[in-house]
């Protein structure tokens with residue numbers, strides 16, 4: 001099969017190559033999926049899980065890409081709940097070969113059925129951004145209707161999901177970003193926009209839930225805005241600043257079939273819009289990831305038309 005591999009951590013994305021690799025075999029409780037569309041996170045080459053397995057052994061050359069949508073082609077021993085020919089989407093294990101390949105072996109529990117009317121590119125755009133937003137707001141942030149959410153990076157892949165899901169849950173959403181992001185953030189449903197480059201963040205007042213996608217100084221300033229009993233949720237590494245009278249949680253997104261199904265149902269009935277940026281073929285993928293063009297929204301690699 002054709003796959004993109006990375007072999008040299010120091011080379012980063014520039015070290016990516018499109019090569020021939022053996023097709024993966026399904027292990028216990030796995031399925032093999034013929035990948036139709038794949039998502040890739042630009043920072044993957046910096047993650048230790050791209051370079052080692054769970055026992056810490058070197059696994060290069062490794063295949064990046066952790067979001068996928070495709071069709072099940074075979075089942076491993078003991079696999080239940082999915083069948084050959086089924087359309088699926090989901091989140092591939094951080095420590096295994098991923099979805100920038102024509103086929104991927106993946107635990108069935110990491111996948112959910114992809115409804116017939118939902119395009120593979122849409123399916124591949126949802127797992128990381130949708131699950132991160134869902135888990136941050138509801139599992140870790142325990143968001144309630146009527147609360148306020150400060151959604152940083154609200155024009156980005158995760159931020160647009162945070163904004164929409166928080167809005168649907170009855171929260172008051174203040175989205176942040178750069179000046180050029182204002183219309184997009186308001187269009188995705190934020191009630192207010194804060195331009196982090198020129199507006200005073202401190203003017204937003206007391207916040208119940210800060211969803212941090214930026215970190216550093218923005219995180220420190222945001223922690224000070226959290227009301228008593230409120231929560232700072234971050235996905236950009238260990239917490240650097242804690243709210244005085246609230247909780248702080250940082251987490252890495254996990255696969256969850258029930259949540260994937262909730263998310264795709266919302267896409268199907270129009271409650272949730274995706275934020276897909278560039279769509280490229282596998283042949284163009286390495287050039288796309290190495291482009292000097294600033295990629296906005298979720299980049300999707302389409303492996304089959």
Ligand SMILES: NC(=O)c1ccc[n+]([C@@H]2O[C@H](COP(=O)([O-])OP(=O)(O)OC[C@H]3O[C@@H](n4cnc5c(N)ncnc54)[C@H](OP(=O)(O)O)[C@@H]3O)[C@@H](O)[C@H]2O)c1
Pocket residue numbers: 041043128129132152153154155156157158159176177178181196197213214234235236237251252253296297298
């Ligand atoms: N721990 C986890 O499980 C997890 C899961 C998903 C994502 N993440 C992390 O979360 C972050 C966001 O992911 P994403 O996919 O949503 O990225 P993205 O699509 O690039 O969105 C980030 C948004 O934040 C904006 N932004 C960044 N720094 C800013 C600043 N200083 N001032 C104003 N706006 C700023 C970006 O604007 P520009 O494009 O103009 O810079 C962009 O609109 C990444 O670091 C990613 O690795 C972690």
